[in-house]
Amino acid sequence: MHRLLSSSRYLVLIAIAGTFMASVTLLIYGGISISRQIVSTIMYGSFTSKDAKALALGFIENADIFLIGTVLYIMSLGLYELFIDDSIALPEWLVIHTLDDLKDKLIGVIVVVMAVIFLGHVVTWHGETEIIYLGGSIALVVAGLTYFTGQKKKYNA
Numbered sequence: 001m002h003r004l005l006s007s008s009r010y011l012v013l014i015a016i017a018g019t020f021m022a023s024v025t026l027l028i029y030g031g032i033s034i035s036r037q038i039v040s041t042i043m044y045g046s047f048t049s050k051d052a053k054a055l056a057l058g059f060i061e062n063a064d065i066f067l068i069g070t071v072l073y074i075m076s077l078g079l080y081e082l083f084i085d086d087s088i089a090l091p092e093w094l095v096i097h098t099l100d101d102l103k104d105k106l107i108g109v110i111v112v113v114m115a116v117i118f119l120g121h122v123v124t125w126h127g128e129t130e131i132i133y134l135g136g137s138i139a140l141v142v143a144g145l146t147y148f149t150g151q152k153k154k155y156n157a
Helices: 002-044 049-083 099-124 131-156
Strands: none
Touching (some): 002 049
């Protein structure tokens, strides 16, 4: 039974492979998408303020794709470090020793993703909806995550 439970940690390889493949897919997709956007702008773009907003929104949406790909990559690395091998050479800011370390890193990137999503809405906003509700919702989520991580650190100290 001990051997079975000990080796069952390798089941996490499924999650590691899945998040890694999803990360690679999103990063490649974002790279292709941004390249196509640049080429299209150079070849066919007109230089109006409306086109500039559309271009900016496209880049913001691609930044969002890259950020989500980065979140998945950090998850993949973190799970690998936690369950398989923690001796990978990584920058200090990316070293993960506990599940709380992984959650903290993910929360940080999630906050940035939400900010980028809000920025995308702000860029395309024309006053037809109440954008304050989206901003307020994001602010509440960020406040909740901040409170959660603050309380966790207070109890761990």
